[in-house]
Amino acid sequence: MTLQEMQNQELRDELFLRSQVDVTKCYQCGKCTAGCPVAEHMDYGPRQVMRMAQMGLVEEAMKTKAIWLCATCETCSTRCPKGVEVAKVMETLRIMAKERGYIAEKNIDKFNNIYNTIVKSLGRMYEPGLIVSRNVATGHLFQDTSYGIPYLAKQKLNLVPHKPKNSEEIKSIFAKAAAMDEAERGNR
Amino acid sequence: MEYAYYPGCSLDSTGIEFNLSTKAVAKAFGIQLVEIPDWNCCGASAAHSTSHWLGLSLPARNLAIAEAAGLDVAIPCAACYARSKRAEVEVCKSEETRAKIEEIIGRPYKGESKARALLDIFHRDLGVYTDKNALKKPLAGLKVVTYYGCLMVRPVDTGFDDPEDPISLDEIMTALGAEVVPWGFKTECCGASLTACRPEVGFPMTEKILDAAKKSGADCIVTACPMCMANLDMRQDQIGKAKNVHYDLPVYYFTELLGVALNMNNKELGIPRHFVPAEALVNKIGQAKTTEGGEA
Known part of the structure; x- marks a missing residue:
């Protein structure tokens, strides 16, 4: 495991600990992005942010505008066929980003x-x-x-x-x- | 019936009509609303965006005060309701969370005092639709679209209504004699504070809702959220002017229309304080009824 991979793993663990959401459950159907009322204004849609989190690219996810533009309407969490609370992930990423000074909006x-x-x-x-x-x-x-x-x-x-x-x-x-x-x- | 009353910050100022009409209608129905002494802001939506524990603890303090008095909490605002419900649910779900929140707020809160949406209380506890006698001025001829907003029916796991196609507000409006016009935007997000801090993103969200309401053929929009009201009512003129459309869509809190059906006066309910003139439409209601009566 490279140092970069270790760091990615660490951030993914923190995201899980703080959101209590298992992002690996997401199977990338895209229903969250389809229903998101803000998706058209985002740099990455909710599905893409979820993919970043799955891949351990939490650092990249924290730098998106998407996590700030999310209006926390919870339409994504409501509709997710796997019961993944997408809005909770967005919110936790926003908190983690702010703590690290990544403020895209x-x-x-x-x-x-x-x-x-x-x-x-x-x-x-x-x-x-x-x-x-x-x-x-x-x-x-x-x-x-x-x-x-x-x-x-x-x-x-x-x-x-x-x-x-x-x-x-x-x-x-x-x-x-x-x-x-x-x-x-x-x-x- | 007695509830601890949590008006929330908006109902003290920009959403004052919701407060006035809630108190007037509750009194008429014999619901006792006792305001939580020295209540604090629930933190929506900045607190939970900044800190997980702050987002849970701010509403938990209000619930804890109500719990000490042995009361459930009646909450008109959709955002305050969603935040408070979240705190209650998390406390009930986990002992560890409960202990942490109690430590933060310095008060006991066991999750026994429940966060209740005012809409839910009027719909479920009162059975308004069965009590036709109370209605002095049924809303005959009034065509409404019901706009719940996004947060009234979330979080999903503990909601009081269907998160995709809620019906509580529809049933109240039907019971009041109004015609509920079907549309697809019942729970679509209005953009909330994005209209204030990111107008290029927020305005189109509100605009879509106004467009859909207009297209539905309804006379007005009925809502249960002061944030939705601010966007749909206050910003309606600004949004319309930008694209040369005159929406002319009054927006009402459901409690205002309850009050109208009970024949309360507009001023008492706060109706003259809207940005989009809202008096003429409800003043027509009695007359429409007379005409119908004449024809029959």
Whole structure:
């Protein structure tokens, strides 16, 4: 076994440990890609990502745009004739990719980061903060701002953020969950 | 009947109509919804994209609070429901997972408090379709397509309805007197937050659903998800303008139409707050009924 093969094997083991999905069950019928509503925008369809995982090309799979574009609608998992949870594999690959700094879709990653930061500090989503921060982060300053006034007029926007009663509890959940993920991460 | 109520973040702001109509209709049906004190965001969809354990633990905290009060949780939002259900299922499936989650949230959660979709509660527990007497204003003449969205009927192994061809919302609408128009997009994903962070990908997804709804000949779309509502309602004008189409398709939460059938006023249900004007269509319902009555 070459060193490269050993490394591939290690990543495939980690993917299995963290997703609890046996990718070898997949027989490449392509039903996942056929039903995927985002497949046409992906660089590799879900079936191809599954094939990469099977072949031990987890490193390559982590570098695809596909794992970020997946909307987690779970149509693939629903339809898989072998009961393989494809969406779970996509999600786990996304988590593993982020941990290693492979971010093929920057704006989606930024959106996730802002979202998590807000929830961590407030316990809940604060939509005006999400939109403004996203626009600053992506450089699209005026994206969706035309909806701001109608939202206010319809009293559909809560401008005052939620004040959590137990913000330490939420912060502790974030910290402990991160530690739990860390423990499952492979040696790098 | 009493439930712990988990409104979720959207229902506090952009999805406020869902909150208003849920509370009004639940009260009319005698369902007690007690809001979970100091509930937190379920994390959909950023938390589970970043951390496996965060994605399970955030909703687990809400479930744990409800469990301490001995209640199941009623959840209107499809995404919050799917995330919470996932946490409940994983806890019930594995002792090890349960122990880890309890450690993270610092509370006991045995998986006894169940995550219940509000749609499921109205459909199964109440048997709305058998109680014709309650309907003061049947939705006669209203043609609807039912749009469940992708997450309402997932995860599959514990779902309350068929993941490919769900019928709970259809049965509620039929019971209310509406005509349910068949179409192929009941559970197709609307693109969710992709419309916000990757518009080139997200917009065509919403567009396909609007096109199919229009082609079906329905007057409106009925949904049970605030994310779907935001995409189909708020972005409808923008998507239509880009291709010079005027969809004119009001989108309703199923709870709003339940309220209309109970003859509640539009304002109480939040209907005037939609982006696509939604009052005229439901105001016509009573009149259509009168005309029909006259003809008969």
